[in-house]
Amino acid sequence: FKVNVSQVQSEVSPTMWGIFFEDINMGADGGIYAELVKNRSFEFFKPLMGWKITSPNTLQGFYLGSEITIVNQPEKASTNPRYLHVNLMNPNAKSLGISNEGFRGMGIKKGLRYDFSVFYRQKTAHTVLVIELVSSSGQVLGQTKISPNDTSNEWRKLETSFTANETDAKAKLNIWFEGNGEIDLDMISLFPSDTWKGRKEGLRADMVQMLADMKPGFIRFPGGCIVEGHDLSVRYQWKKTLGPIENRKLIVNRWNYEMAHRLAPDYFQTFGLGFMEYFQLAEDIGAEPLPILNCGMACQFNSGELAPLNQLEPYIQDALDLIEFANGDSTTFWGKVRINLGHPKPFNLKMLGVGNENWGTQYIERLEIFKEKLQAIYPNIKLVCSTGPLPNGPLFDYLNPTLRKMEVGFVDEHFYSRPEWFFANAKRYDSYNQKTKTKVFAGEYASQSVGMVSPENKNNWLTALSEAAFMTGMERNAGVVQMASYAPLFAHIDGWQWTPNLIWVDNLKSMATPNYHVQKIYSNYKGTHTVSMLYKDKQVSAGQDSLFASAVIDKNSQELILKIVNQSKDKRQISIQIEGLSKLPKTGNLIKLENENLEALNTLERPNEIQAVENTITLSGKNVDLAISGYSFTTIRLKTN
Numbered sequence: 175f176k177v178n179v180s181q182v183q184s185e186v187s188p189t190m191w192g193i194f195f196e197d198i199n200m201g202a203d204g205g206i207y208a209e210l211v212k213n214r215s216f217e218f219f220k221p222l223m224g225w226k227i228t229s230p231n232t233l234q235g236f237y238l239g240s241e242i243t244i245v246n247q248p249e250k251a252s253t254n255p256r257y258l259h260v261n262l263m264n265p266n267a268k269s270l271g272i273s274n275e276g277f278r279g280m281g282i283k284k285g286l287r288y289d290f291s292v293f294y295r296q297k298t299a300h301t302v303l304v305i306e307l308v309s310s311s312g313q314v315l316g317q318t319k320i321s322p323n324d325t326s327n328e329w330r331k332l333e334t335s336f337t338a339n340e341t342d343a344k345a346k347l348n349i350w351f352e353g354n355g356e357i358d359l360d361m362i363s364l365f366p367s368d369t370w371k372g373r374k375e376g377l378r379a380d381m382v383q384m385l386a387d388m389k390p391g392f393i394r395f396p397g398g399c400i401v402e403g404h405d406l407s408v409r410y411q412w413k414k415t416l417g418p419i420e421n422r423k424l425i426v427n428r429w430n431y432e433m434a435h436r437l438a439p440d441y442f443q444t445f446g447l448g449f450m451e452y453f454q455l456a457e458d459i460g461a462e463p464l465p466i467l468n469c470g471m472a473c474q475f476n477s478g479e480l481a482p483l484n485q486l487e488p489y490i491q492d493a494l495d496l497i498e499f500a501n502g503d504s505t506t507f508w509g510k511v512r513i514n515l516g517h518p519k520p521f522n523l524k525m526l527g528v529g530n531e532n533w534g535t536q537y538i539e540r541l542e543i544f545k546e547k548l549q550a551i552y553p554n555i556k557l558v559c560s561t562g563p564l565p566n567g568p569l570f571d572y573l574n575p576t577l578r579k580m581e582v583g584f585v586d587e588h589f590y591s592r593p594e595w596f597f598a599n600a601k602r603y604d605s606y607n608q609k610t611k612t613k614v615f616a617g618e619y620a621s622q623s624v625g626m627v628s629p630e631n632k633n634n635w636l637t638a639l640s641e642a643a644f645m646t647g648m649e650r651n652a653g654v655v656q657m658a659s660y661a662p663l664f665a666h667i668d669g670w671q672w673t674p675n676l677i678w679v680d681n682l683k684s685m686a687t688p689n690y691h692v693q694k695i696y697s698n699y700k701g702t703h704t705v706s707m708l709y710k711d712k713q714v715s716a717g718q719d720s721l722f723a724s725a726v727i728d729k730n731s732q733e734l735i736l737k738i739v740n741q742s743k744d745k746r747q748i749s750i751q752i753e754g755l756s757k758l759p760k761t762g763n764l765i766k767l768e769n770e771n772l773e774a775l776n777t778l779e780r781p782n783e784i785q786a787v788e789n790t791i792t793l794s795g796k797n798v799d800l801a802i803s804g805y806s807f808t809t810i811r812l813k814t815n
């Protein structure tokens with residue numbers, strides 16, 4: 175190889191490598207949103223889904239004259255009409271109660287404080303609630319007793335905390351009723367206290383940390399197909415995800431439906447992770463927010479329901495209001511909403527996605543209207559547009575002439591394909607015009623070990639290696655590819671609908687796949703500019719002698735960063751001639767990801783089978799001479815000052 179540090183080619187966008195977030199595979203509810211109680215407000219289609227009435231009586235809910243019923247009273251609150259009504263006739267201790275199974279169990283940690291809360295309403299104060307966490311083997315992990323004392327017959331929130339005495343990944347929550355009289359209960363909630371930044375009722379810290387460690391340039395949210403919805407009635411509507419949690423009306427998750435590999439009848443979106451939390455998350459991890467909004471089209475893989483062109487107004491207004499919500503000051507309606515939610519500083523939104531995986535004339539017609547209306551008011555907001563599938567091509571392709579002519583900010587390409595496709599397409603962007611106004615956002619991609627979204631897909635080393643190779647091509651063409659994100663992001667080991675995924679979790683732990691390590695290296699060492707790189711005196715492309723490579727410099731850290739993938743199983747001796755430096759540094763930094771077994775995996779039990787190994791290398795002579803292992807991804811960092 176020959177690299178010339180002073181021959182700068184193009185800028186690497188600060189947003190180059192980012193994150194795609196969607197509530198799929200229990201990514202949000204049951205995942206990063208740390209609520210442990212499933213169906214806390216009894217609003218799932220089946221009101222007692224996730225709950226059991228615990229009573230020795232064979233007729234559920236009745237015990238020696240006491241009874242437990244679900245009341246549906248839309249006039250109480252249209253967003254949260256159901257609640258639990260308990261009528262007690264002095265039941266014996268632990269003889270009548272309710273039990274929540276959590277999201278495939280509750281992950282409970284020894285020594286940690288748990289915060290319980292409930293909304294209640296009563297006329298007399300003769301009821302005691304005994305709250306207890308019980309392990310999968312029946313051991314009580316912690317408990318507390320509360321006596322609701324307000325008798326105004328208005329809804330009140332009651333909070334209490336207790337500490338767990340053991341760890342268990344599959345615990346459940348029991349609430350036993352004692353005393354007599356009537357009480358209504360709603361929004362029954364339990365959160366661990368070790369949330370991200372210790373925020374009350376917040377996010378799972380281990381999962382957010384994994385994202386922060388990637389140092390992502392952007393975070394795209396809230397999806398994915400959930401933006402579109404199975405039909406328009408269940409599309410994602412950001413305004414309904416703000417404010418008090420009890421007023422955020424839940425909807426069925428689109429991944430509850432038959433398109434999912436594994437049905438999840440209990441998959442709903444409670445919006446505890448709503449748009450305010452998404453923006454906050456973006457700010458916390460230093461990523462540019464990239465919201466994607468519905469453009470008046472439901473998922474074309476499902477109903478394909480359309481909002482007529484003359485009824486697009488509410489969709490466009492949602493987009494305009496979102497920009498005002500993110501960026502407006504206190505003189506604006508939506509700016510004030512954000513400020514009242516506790517964030518006086520604007521979020522500085524720069525990009526907005528119009529539709530996800532929508533295509534055809536129907537999409538273009540709607541996009542044109544969005545573009546005209548949004549750009550008239552916010553000409554500096556870059557629009558991210560989706561594009562359609564090509565016959566025999568990758569899933570969603572940029573080479574859509576109509577879209578390119580429209581000169582939108584970004585076109586969102588999606589690739590779910592076999593490893594061979596990723597190796598072969600590492601040169602895909604070499605032929606793209608780097609100067610076009612419309613840039614590429616490779617918004618979803620993941621190498622599939624078995625086949626396009628097969629449930630048998632594994633995040634094995636081959637998939638990660640092929641993505642690393644593909645990414646050399648994106649990096650080399652940073653003039654046109656300015657954003658990219660792997661998808662999907664999270665998956666719960668007991669609650670997934672899709673494979674492969676970047677990060678797998680159970681109720682207690684999260685695990686980095688080899689693919690995650692690749693993403694993290696690219697993002698942490700993205701550099702600021704690409705520089706010229708030759709292989710055997712020709713412009714480096716992809717797959718020459720089974721090697722894939724790219725070179726960037728980082729003007730801030732003053733480094734040259736080289737990334738090299740060896741697709742073959744054989745070790746290679748390589749020599750890199752570096753030009754444009756007065757002299758080579760004496761040492762360099764080497765990060766290696768390698769495995770001779772392409773099927774190798776990380777698992778929650780063995781999370782470190784494939785991990786990045788970092789070393790210092792000593793350099794002598796004029797070139798960087800290295801032995802590169804078979805099936806490896808190597809990153810070399812050299813100081814340029």
Ligand code: AHR
Nearest residue numbers: 397398399400531661662
């Ligand atoms: O990443 C999973 C799904 O794949 C996304 O929701 C959708 O955009 C794509 O089809």
